[in-house]
Amino acid sequence: MTTRDTGTEQLIKDTAKRIFFSEGKLHATTQDIADAAGVNRTLLNYYFRTRDVLFEQVATEARTEMSAVMDSVFSAELKFKEKIHQLITVFMDQAMKYPYREMYVVTELNRGDKAIPEEKKTRLKAFLKEISAEMEKGEIKKMDPRQFCMNLFALMAYPLITNCLNKSLYNIGDAEYLKLMKERKQLIFEMIYQC
Amino acid sequence: MTTRDTGTEQLIKDTAKRIFFSEGKLHATTQDIADAAGVNRTLLNYYFRTRDVLFEQVATEARTEMSAVMDSVFSAELKFKEKIHQLITVFMDQAMKYPYREMYVVTELNRGDKAIPEEKKTRLKAFLKEISAEMEKGEIKKMDPRQFCMNLFALMAYPLITNCLNKSLYNIGDAEYLKLMKERKQLIFEMIYQC
DNA sequence: CTTTTGTTTAACAATTTTGTCAAATCCAGC
DNA sequence: GCTGGATTTGACAAAATTGTTAAACAAAAG
Numbered sequence: 001m002t003t004r005d006t007g008t009e010q011l012i013k014d015t016a017k018r019i020f021f022s023e024g025k026l027h028a029t030t031q032d033i034a035d036a037a038g039v040n041r042t043l044l045n046y047y048f049r050t051r052d053v054l055f056e057q058v059a060t061e062a063r064t065e066m067s068a069v070m071d072s073v074f075s076a077e078l079k080f081k082e083k084i085h086q087l088i089t090v091f092m093d094q095a096m097k098y099p100y101r102e103m104y105v106v107t108e109l110n111r112g113d114k115a116i117p118e119e120k121k122t123r124l125k126a127f128l129k130e131i132s133a134e135m136e137k138g139e140i141k142k143m144d145p146r147q148f149c150m151n152l153f154a155l156m157a158y159p160l161i162t163n164c165l166n167k168s169l170y171n172i173g174d175a176e177y178l179k180l181m182k183e184r185k186q187l188i189f190e191m192i193y194q195c
Numbered sequence: 196m197t198t199r200d201t202g203t204e205q206l207i208k209d210t211a212k213r214i215f216f217s218e219g220k221l222h223a224t225t226q227d228i229a230d231a232a233g234v235n236r237t238l239l240n241y242y243f244r245t246r247d248v249l250f251e252q253v254a255t256e257a258r259t260e261m262s263a264v265m266d267s268v269f270s271a272e273l274k275f276k277e278k279i280h281q282l283i284t285v286f287m288d289q290a291m292k293y294p295y296r297e298m299y300v301v302t303e304l305n306r307g308d309k310a311i312p313e314e315k316k317t318r319l320k321a322f323l324k325e326i327s328a329e330m331e332k333g334e335i336k337k338m339d340p341r342q343f344c345m346n347l348f349a350l351m352a353y354p355l356i357t358n359c360l361n362k363s364l365y366n367i368g369d370a371e372y373l374k375l376m377k378e379r380k381q382l383i384f385e386m387i388y389q390c
Numbered sequence: 391c392t393t394t395t396g397t398t399t400a401a402c403a404a405t406t407t408t409g410t411c412a413a414a415t416c417c418a419g420c
Numbered sequence: 421g422c423t424g425g426a427t428t429t430g431a432c433a434a435a436a437t438t439g440t441t442a443a444a445c446a447a448a449a450g
Contacts, residue, residue, distance in 0.1 A: 004396055004447070024302060027222055029437065040399055045439060102357075103298070107219060109359045116363045124364060146365050146375065147382055150354040158349030162297075164304045168311045169319060170341050180341065187342055191386070199417070199426055224407065235429055240409060391450105398445070405438070415428065420421105 009047045011037050016058045021098035024164075026107065030054075059108055062101050067120070069094055074123055080134050084152075084192065088185050091156050096181060099160040124149075140193060148192075155188045204242045207232050211253045216293035219359075221302065225249075254303055257296050262315070264289055269318055275329050279347075279387065283380050286351050291376060294355040319344075335388060343387075350383045 015037035019028045030051050034041035048054040073087045095102070108114060131145040140148070159166060160181070167177055210232035214223045225246050229236035243249040268282045290297070303309060326340040335343070354361060355376070362372055 006397070008397080026302060030439095031437075041438090042399065042440090043397085046397075049439090051438065106357055106360050107221060109363070116360075121364065121366070143382060144375070144378070146361075147379065150361065150379075151350060151382075151386065153357075154349045154353030155346060158353045159345040162301055162348075165301050165311075166341075166345065168304070169316065171316070172341075180339070183339070184342065184345075187338060187346075191346065201416095201427070203427080225409095226407075236408090237410090237429065238427085241427075244409090246408065393448100393450075395448085396446085399443085401441090401443100403438100403440070405436100407434100407436070409434070410432080412431090413429085416426085418424095418426100420423080 008039060008043060012044060012047060013058055016054060020104055021101040024100040026104065063105060074127060080130055085189055088156060088188055092185055095157055095160045099163055102157055103161055152192055155191065203234060203238060207239060207242060208253055211249060215299055216296040219295040221299065258300060269322060275325055280384055283351060283383055287380055290352055290355045294358055297352055298356055347387055
């Protein structure tokens, strides 16, 4: 017989993602997630058997989505400058929806010893080479390409992770915060490029 | 009778800090902490009564230490440029010891609703004004001073938070990582200043 | 309408984590 | 040595979180 697909399974996963990656509640319990999704907690066990399976599935999808987004940029046939521009746009849009997703991946790394797939490392190496080439051409300031990468991702990700803190510190609301983040896209580009 | 002070209380707190802020195990259990400290778990209850008290105490001390470090820079009588230089040195040294401390404070903000003390906000405002003044003088590139702040802290904190990820991604060991972070101090200074 | 099968629920069991208590231990002061 | 209070420990209780099961429910197929 065909599965009836009431959409509950997806609802649970989406809710878990929202709680983990948008709201940053990294220690949410299965009951928390069930409540937020408006379903009986037993359903989490019905669909995923155990809490760990759900968490793992969500984490895996997070990594996959992240990779897909990155791939779309890295494998595109674009000039370097355009690629950076694209990367900032795409990454920040993602990070604005799921500010804590990266952080989740990092903390996962910190306990279980998940390895980074070789494939990603080679892709990164290619990108580092591109960066070096641009530096040779004098397009961007010379430095360790790894530092360049760290700078880029730091500038993009950090303010979104510290969302809450910043809003409170600078006394700004949702609307203005959004505006600031939009401005940031351009700002980061200039910062990275003019140095 | 006078307290015997076997140093156990401090040992427990220090161990908790190490686990939380250095190792990034934000979900450590009381047993984990007791084991890491090499003491009986009951002692955590003896000295702190409940888990929450211990956590709160550790978090409070973290905030206090952080503030003290920041104060020492912000309230110093220094030229702006020297102040930034000092800030980078001090902040990064701290962040290298306790990379996840800030993150801990942020995630704490995300569930309980801790407010930021007014005093800190006023100090920040003063700093933002200083930044604006420097921009007027043409010492640093003009932008929203809040963006300047976000840039600065992002460049300092993020690579340390993603410590594990970076080591794995770039295939680097502890020694080289340390070297990279040292280089970063100078790099960040130039980046902030020459834009 | 009945059956069949996937879905949902409530009650319960198991596990994990935290808290309590009394007894044992240790050490300063007598 | 003995005493008294602080410290430490192990056994146990309580609470919180997770997992299981059987039964109720809902919808498609016959």
